[in-house]
Amino acid sequence: MSMAAASTGTRGAATRRVAWVTGAGTGIGLAGARALAEGGWHVVLSGRREDMLAGACAAITDGGGSAEALALDVVDAGAAEAAATRIAERHGRIDLLVNAAGINVQRRSWADCSAADWERVLDINLKGTVHTMRAVLPFMRAAGGGAIINVASWAGRFTAAMPGAAYTASKSAVAALTHEFNIEEFRHGLRACCLLPAEVATPILKQRPVPPSDDDMARMLQPEDLGQTIAFVANMPAHVCVNEILISPTWNRMFL
Template identity: 35%
Template sequence: MTTLAGKIALITGAGSGMGLKTAQLLARDGATVVLIGRRQEALDSVEDSIRADGGIAHAMRADITDADDVTRVLDRVRTELGPVDVLVNNAGSSSSVLNPQWLPHEEWRQVLEVNLTAVFQLTQAVLPGMLGRSTGTIVTVSSLAAVNPNLLGGAAYGAAKAGVRNFMTFLHNTFRNQGLRAITVLPGEADTPILDNRARPPAEEERASMVQPEDVAEAIRLAVTLPQRVVLQEMVVAPTRQRDTSTDIEISRGVGAPADAATQA
């Protein structure tokens, strides 16, 4: 393991869940963490917790789907802190309607913008500096929905997570010999706030056996703190026990359907 002292780590979706836990772990390893998200109050709370633990953190509110906002934040980071050494693309979003029969176009676009397009925009912003220094690490949280898509995550979410997995593999294949480590993390069902938006939010006892945010954060920490000569290209972080999701899937099938859906089928 290597220390992250002197390294700048930018983490999206840092106000809660996996992003919060990842920021705390990387800060404990010495990184200066930049917390990115849409809710300033949540980011400030994470910043306070890291500083109370002796770490260095900077909360910077931004909409990662807005290219101008991305440019503004990255310019501020470079000016005030220095070049980004580690980018963790953690922010995610899912649609409320999961069945492509009824999925509104706007929900489709919003999910792809957060989970795929924003990753591209942030990567494009930090890539020149990393390649210029012949070192850098980009971690993106995809999902097992990328390889086993179904109504649990929904059509838009599965497509976006598959797309970002492909993009990260492209980065690995294209730039590894220029010193870039491109790492994809594929969590299985995880107990994060995104579950609250499901057609049937899982009960507490179901969530207890799922992957926890700190589990994914530990995987990210491992990948980031290994020597630069080593890349964990892809990591699956899944629950040991797999629960029966058939009821959830059937409930999700009809969400967003018009009242006369049965007669249209």
Template identity: 55%
Template sequence: MSLQGKVAWVTGGGSGIGLAGAVELARAGARVVVSGRDADKLQTAIAQAEARGAPLGAISAAPLDVADAAAVNRVAADIQQTLGRVDILVNSAGLNFPTRYWGETDAATFEKVVSINLNGATYCTLAVLHGMQARREGTVINVASFAGWHFEYLTGPAYTASKAAMMALTHSFNIEEGMHGLRATALCPGEVATPILKKRPVQPTEAEKARMLQEDDLGRTIRFIAEMPAHVCINELVISPVWNRTYIGSRAAAPA
């Protein structure tokens, strides 16, 4: 399916997987809006995207905290009023914290992770749903995680639970909305060399990051999903580095 003239909204678009996805969608011809909490970071991201091959002016910014449902509705309404619609939603906003394990985390930390990773994706999807239903076409790409597909130690309970819930969110969307011509994909990447690694209790070395998936790998994957013919739904797409530390033994990669 050609993305020429399509409108894409990418949350978490200021860096990492979100920014890489925005670049590829823009290169494919879509008009892209990137959202994130830091307005200055978004402007820097747009410049980086254009340096990486996104057409000049194809990407614009809409600062947003996806955990704020009212703000999500305002931004979504503005995008749809300005650009006419949202054809592709990429829910890539996500976070984790160094103090992530049962013995050191707390309720406030758990709530912050879930509010962004899960609730934010829900709010954004709800905000564009009715427009997609009216057009009987729309693609939602939920950036879940390998950790939501294959439970592991390294990510901690809040992140693991939120990403597993994103997968359930995706499947429930397809169960209900497939009959309206809509589709959703749970994109489940293994370790990716993105800025979120700075939140690890023990940060990977540069040599370890070089063996992980790279941002551009996920950018191309997001474009691949979006360009599939409208009658095709990729319910889950699991992608990992060949050197997969989940299989090697995530406990060995975590602090003692």
């Protein structure tokens, strides 16, 4: 697999807090990285597409932030561990992990979703989250503190037909493992938050079997809304654990 890094940005000192964001090339991950950088964090952007990561880093640094790209496929557990080690060795710390990498498939029903589709959804949404959490755990424990934000979904709390069984199962599991992390790791000064957003107007929505209209997307949560939410959680004092946030647009199509 490919793992390439490029670092840019000059503002700040060596003590700048370091955030590692997966799925950072677009959507919620990119919005979270931008919001964190605006708040003074150094952000390490990970995703599978190096060209997209490079553009995201350039946008952040052009705005005065500090960012670097580290290409990664979260499905690869060994690569996730190597990436965390690389970040920790380079910066001496990993203060925050944001797991925003996620997918869904077009064929979502039990009748149509193939075994390969099931595996792909669970590998990225669930196993990928586990891999990066395990990767940062020893560094956060050694530091005596750290935070993790896992982007799940409204489907992780409320079951509905539209997201499909594979996606719903994966996001429900992400919510559960987030709380299990807090049960075990609070003793080490670590904390995790599960974000459970309803529909967010990201490009992936256009890949749905029935894509939402532009008018519908305009009334959804916007990536920047989630970026601000991620920054809010990340910047809470170390003694505060925001266990989960269930967030939706006021006009919530999940109620229809």
